[in-house]
Amino acid sequence: MTAAQETPAGPFPAHVENAGAGGRVVLVCEHASNTIPAAWGDLGLTEAQRHAHIAWDPGALGLARGLMRRLDAVLVHAPVSRLVYDCNRAPDMAGAMPARSEVHDIPGNQSIGPAERHRRTQAIYLPFHDALHGCIAGRIALGLAPVMVTIHSFTPVYFDQPRAVEFGVIHDHDPTLARAVVEVARERTGLRTELNAPYSAADDVTHSLRLHATPYALQNVMLEIRNDLIATPAAEEAMAEILAPVLTEALARISLRVKAG
Amino acid sequence: MTAAQETPAGPFPAHVENAGAGGRVVLVCEHASNTIPAAWGDLGLTEAQRHAHIAWDPGALGLARGLMRRLDAVLVHAPVSRLVYDCNRAPDMAGAMPARSEVHDIPGNQSIGPAERHRRTQAIYLPFHDALHGCIAGRIALGLAPVMVTIHSFTPVYFDQPRAVEFGVIHDHDPTLARAVVEVARERTGLRTELNAPYSAADDVTHSLRLHATPYALQNVMLEIRNDLIATPAAEEAMAEILAPVLTEALARISLRVKAG
Incomplete structure (x- = not known):
């Protein structure tokens, strides 16, 4: 890999869509792309590996875009495969x-x-998080009370074990929004929904939330959808149609509880 | 202020000194400068007000530079008065x-x-924190185990009340380093030293630590020196000569305790 590592690399700026959105939600997709820039060759992987869930979260970007349109949300997504740098992990x-x-x-x-x-x-890593921080801090300054929602997908079979959970809802320090999403999803969808599954913050999967939501005490949640449920553009759209009202209702219930509290 | 507010403003990049430092400490001085850029005129203040502690932390930059030289530390400091934007506060x-x-x-x-x-x-705000984040994350990637230390000064008389404390040591979520600094300072210096005085995290004074140290679980502390003790360049140097070994010894004790742990 020596030759490839000497090729100039990047920076690779984050993609920001619908930057002037009127809604509160900031969608984040750290694993949107399986692109490996030329500087890293093919990382020694087969084409099949470069298209598998290890390289990205299949379906996550399409679902995130469906949510973006329905919620008038901003969307920030990474342009490079998690195998080159996983933007949801600290450098060490x-x-x-x-x-x-x-x-x-x-x-x-x-x-x-x-x-x-x-x-x-x-x-x-830094261009991605600088862009996301700019988006979050800018919207805080404008008084838009941003809500940070990261969108991920997970493989239905992991280490040969099938996973029954369909919709995993994960929180960092503050569980408020995650609990409300689980409550609404169980009432209003047929999805098998679990809190802090198939992973939790203890597995270091909430790095982006820790950097950008927790320090500002923003409402935040990480959503994980089993990738066989969002395997086509039509399925991504159908899932966005299910999950957009879940997020809207969960946020409405939190607001009511704050007012009543 | 309308005309001034229409003047193009910035961006004002953070100053980074000794960027390739070999030591672990990253010094941060959010209130280093009382400069009000032309775009904001004089904010309607008198010259005396623009030189008072409300505009900056007098002595903090000189002390930070003295520590930088003694600890082979990086130093990141803000180029603009806290009255235009206080980089140790979130935008809301x-x-x-x-x-x-x-x-x-x-x-x-x-x-x-x-x-x-x-x-x-x-x-x-964003240029300052992007530069600081780049410094911190870059040093984490290099395996340098950064320690974040913010340097502030406080006025000896506040709302007509004299303050007896001379050296305030403040922590965010993790008190480990702050407690060790207090312990060493009380043993080895004549400074009247207090934990979480004259403020604490509850007063929202640990924003920079929350953004850059807490998410990475870095050792971190905020140091507050009463500004009459660092009122001249010679006094800044003398205080750096006192505090540099306090920081070094506090970090050494933490390392020993981790090993003994």
Whole structure:
């Protein structure tokens, strides 16, 4: 990988869609893309691996765009595969530039020294989080009371084990919105919905929320949808049609409780 | 203030000194400068007010530079007065662009609408925190285990009340380093040292720590020195000579306790 690592790389700015949105929700999709920039070659992976869930969250970007349109939300998404840099991980976490993902070794990530970790942090992680911070802080300044919602998908079979959960709702420090989403989803959808499944903050999956929502005491939640349920554009749209009113109702219930409280 | 507010403003990038430092400490000085950029005129203040503690933390930058040299630390400091934007406050906090500070009304901040709050956030707050985040995350990627130390000074008389405390040591979520600094300072210096005085995190004074240290679980502390003790360059140097070994010893004790842990 020496030659590839000498190729100039980036920076790769985050994509921001509907930046002037009137709604409160800021959607975030750290695993939107399976793109591996030329500087990192193919990381030693087969084409099948580069299209598998280890490289990105299939369906997440399409679902996020469906939610964006229905909620008049902003959408911030990463332009590079999580296998080059997982923007939902701090630079010292093993998962930021994983040497192995599920059952797959990642050859291009086997011997990453400090200089290469620093290069990827500068090229991918910082441009993503600078853009997201700008969006969040700008909307706070405008008095828009932003709500941060990260959109992910998970594989239905992990280490050969099928997963029954269909909709996982994960929180960082403040569980308020996550609990309201679970409550509404169980009442109004047929989705098998679980709190803090298939992962939780203890698995270091709430890094983006910790950086941008927790310090400002913003309402926030991480949504995980099983990727077989959003495997086509039509399925992504159908899921957005189900989940947009769940988010709206969950936020409305929180507001009512604050007023009543 | 209408004409001034139409003047193009910034962005005003943070100053970063000794960026390639070999030590672990990242020093931060949000209130280093009393500069009011031309776009904001004089904010309606007298010259005396523009040089008083309400505009900046007198002595803090000189002390921070003295610590930087002794600890081989990085130093990130803000180029604009806290009265235009206080970089240690979120954009929706009253203190970010204060209408009043201690006994002084700030005429230029009396009627700030959302557009002006947004303009100042983009021009001053975001460039400062992007630079600081880049410094912190880059050093995490390099494996340098950064320690974040913010340097402030406070006025000896506040609302006509003299303050006896000379050295205030304040923490956010994690008190580990703050407690060690208090312990060492009481043993080895003659400074009247207090934990969480003259303010604490409950007063919203730990915003920078919350943004950059707490999400990465970095060791961190906010240091407040009474400004009559650092009123000349010689006094700043003398205080740096006292406090640099306090920080070094406090960090050494924490490391020993972790190993013994």
